[in-house]
Structure formats: C-alpha cells, structure tokens
Amino acid sequence: MKYILIMYICSGIAGNDCRLVETDLKEFKDHHECAVYGYSFTNDYMSNFSKNFVNDYKAYFQFACSEQPKTRSKINV
Numbered sequence: 001m002k003y004i005l006i007m008y009i010c011s012g013i014a015g016n017d018c019r020l021v022e023t024d025l026k027e028f029k030d031h032h033e034c035a036v037y038g039y040s041f042t043n044d045y046m047s048n049f050s051k052n053f054v055n056d057y058k059a060y061f062q063f064a065c066s067e068q069p070k071t072r073s074k075i076n077v
Contacts, residue, residue, distance in 0.1 A: 002027040003034040003065045007041070012058030021045070021061070027068065034065035 004027060010018040023041065028034035042061040049059060 001070065002029065002068045003031055004028070004068055005034055005038050005041070005063060006066050007038065007061060007063040009045075010060050010062055012060065016057070018062060028065065031065050031067075038063040038065065 004025070005023050007021040007023055008018040009021050010016075026037075028037065042063065046054065046059070046061065053059060
C-alpha cells in the first residue's frame with residue numbers, strides 16, 4: 001500500500017475551523033515514512049509562524065497518513 005499525507009492547521013479558539021494545508025503530492029511507501037515526514041513538515045511549517053500568531057490563534061496542526069488503494073492495471077484482451 002502507498003500512503004499520502006493529509007494535513008490541517010487548526011485553532012484552539014472556539015468557532016475557528018481546521019483548514020486543509022496544501023502539501024506536496026507525494027506518495028510514501030509505508031505509514032512510518034509518511035508519519036516521519038508529517039512531523040518534520042509540521043515542525044518546519046510551525047517554525048515559520050511568528051510567536052504572536054501561534055499564541056493569538058492557539059495554532060496547531062493535525063495530520064493523517066491515508067492508505068491509497070492499489071490501482072488495478074488494465075488488462076488487454
């Protein structure tokens with residue numbers, strides 16, 4: 001199975017929704033590879049926000065590694 005990363009930026013302030021974060025469309029060979037990349041990506045992303053932004057919006061990330069179904073190859077008859 002291949003995996004893709006799905007990531008959201010969220011706010012701890014009531015009424016604010018999580019928003020999908022665009023990431024590079026990349027397939028990972030397994031869950032471990034995807035999870036390690038997800039933590040690294042969120043660390044890099046969060047480090048680029050100002051301290052005031054993170055504190056004011058109580059910003060945080062959520063991510064998941066989603067299994068992608070195998071595609072069947074077309075059979076020529």
